[in-house]
Amino acid sequence: MVRILEPELMNDPEQALAYAKADFEEENQGFVNRFRAYYPDLTEGHVLDLGCGPADIPIRFVRALPGCRVTGVDGSPAMIRLAEEAVRAAGLTDRISLRCERVQTFTLPEPADAAMSNSLLHHVANPLQFWFTLKKLVRPGSFVLVMDLLRPESPEAAQAIVDQYAAGETAILQRDFYNSLLAAFTEDEVAAQLAELNLSRLLIDVPDDRHWVVGGRLY
Numbered sequence: 001m002v003r004i005l006e007p008e009l010m011n012d013p014e015q016a017l018a019y020a021k022a023d024f025e026e027e028n029q030g031f032v033n034r035f036r037a038y039y040p041d042l043t044e045g046h047v048l049d050l051g052c053g054p055a056d057i058p059i060r061f062v063r064a065l066p067g068c069r070v071t072g073v074d075g076s077p078a079m080i081r082l083a084e085e086a087v088r089a090a091g092l093t094d095r096i097s098l099r100c101e102r103v104q105t106f107t108l109p110e111p112a113d114a115a116m117s118n119s120l121l122h123h124v125a126n127p128l129q130f131w132f133t134l135k136k137l138v139r140p141g142s143f144v145l146v147m148d149l150l151r152p153e154s155p156e157a158a159q160a161i162v163d164q165y166a167a168g169e170t171a172i173l174q175r176d177f178y179n180s181l182l183a184a185f186t187e188d189e190v191a192a193q194l195a196e197l198n199l200s201r202l203l204i205d206v207p208d209d210r211h212w213v214v215g216g217r218l219y
């Protein structure tokens with residue numbers, strides 16, 4: 001099945017709210033746990049979260065790693081508003097900064113010590129721009145963890161995944177999940193992106209039937 005792009009930013013306030021209200025505890029805590037399992041030596045420093053959405057991952061991350069601070073970047077004003085509310089409610093404004101910018105044009109005065117990104121890449125029309133920017137934003141040798149959906153082989157297979165994992169979710173969330181699966185990359189495509197940018201030292205894993213994860217030190 002060919003990739004079918006979905007809109008880059010989650011700009012619709014209703015869509016952003018549906019996403020923020022959904023229960024991603026297992027997925028998001030799993031992402032933070034995976035980061036800690038991959039990089040047990042990282043206990044302090046400045047960590048970037050690209051496409052941070054409503055900031056559930058940054059909040060879980062700084063709670064798990066009290067020596068770290070996070071900058072979350074998201075291009076959607078609706079999503080950043082929800083992220084700001086969540087960070088304020090969690091009492092973490094001193095450890096989580098939020099920036100409403102597209103990742104492709106985002107810059108930092110000094111490179112970060114590590115970076116993470118969950119479920120962003122499938123939104124981006126040109127994935128090479130994402131990997132290129134990621135490389136520029138962190139110090140050489142930094143740990144990165146990037147995870148996203150795997151594109152199924154057919155629309156029917158995508159619908160079967162939605163039915164299996166999101167049957168109890170709202171119609172908006174089910175629609176977005178379906179569209180995201182169609183916009184996602186295959187493992188081979190991600191490997192080709194890494195090879196093209198000379199990032200093949202990063203390792204790809206496919207931990208389940210609907211995700212890929214890329215991790216390692218970025219040089």
Ligand SMILES: C[S@@+](CC[C@H](N)C(=O)[O-])C[C@H]1O[C@@H](n2cnc3c(N)ncnc32)[C@H](O)[C@@H]1O
Binds near residue numbers: 054
């Ligand atoms: C599916 S959500 C994932 C949010 C969060 N990472 C999580 O796992 O809960 C994807 C987010 O990426 C944002 N996004 C998409 N393309 C972007 C870009 N080019 N630059 C910045 N943010 C982007 C969207 O607005 C949305 O909030």
